[in-house]
Amino acid sequence: MADGGASAYIMLITALLVSSSASAVLIQEWSTSSRVIQQQQRGLQFSEELGIDFAGDPMNVKLTRTNPDTITFYILNTGEHPMDDTEMEVLIDGSVVSSTEISTSFVGSATDWNPNVMVEVEVSNLTFNSYNDGDDISIFATVTSDTISGMSASANFGLEVRLDV
Numbered sequence: 001m002a003d004g005g006a007s008a009y010i011m012l013i014t015a016l017l018v019s020s021s022a023s024a025v026l027i028q029e030w031s032t033s034s035r036v037i038q039q040q041q042r043g044l045q046f047s048e049e050l051g052i053d054f055a056g057d058p059m060n061v062k063l064t065r066t067n068p069d070t071i072t073f074y075i076l077n078t079g080e081h082p083m084d085d086t087e088m089e090v091l092i093d094g095s096v097v098s099s100t101e102i103s104t105s106f107v108g109s110a111t112d113w114n115p116n117v118m119v120e121v122e123v124s125n126l127t128f129n130s131y132n133d134g135d136d137i138s139i140f141a142t143v144t145s146d147t148i149s150g151m152s153a154s155a156n157f158g159l160e161v162r163l164d165v
Contacts (some may be wrong), residue, residue: 002051038110046148050079050154054074062163064165077113081145085119136162
């Protein structure tokens with residue numbers, strides 16, 4: 001009878017070791033999953049706190065006759081975080097404007113694109129030479145935020161505007 005008790009005791013200890021190992025693995029996985037969900041929620045919240053919008057009169061967007069012609073418009077940072085004026089994509093009538101054909105400058109004395117700061121955007125391209133006074137075009141712009149706490153996201157707007165020479 002003494003042998004039966006010892007083997008049962010060994011089996012009990014083995015079962016406890018196996019179950020504690022399994023629970024440790026499950027707790028670790030749950031912790032990892034929880035961290036991932038937290039990061040995703042922070043990223044979603046961060047994305048919702050970003051915003052840009054067209055600023056100015058959409059029926060009076062400046063077209064300057066140069067070679068190549070230049071379209072000038074303004075973007076306002078309507079979000080809660082700074083945006084990166086060097087990380088911008090612009091589409092005019094669905095055509096991507098090369099980053100070398102985009103120039104930005106701050107309106108007023110600002111040096112960073114913080115909330116409620118406006119940026120003047122000038123895009124130049126030879127295809128703009130075919131546009132005339134009063135033509136309606138679509139502008140779509142996407143801007144990436146500054147990196148904050150290791151996160152970065154983008155905001156965009158799209159609008160149909162009328163050119164004024």
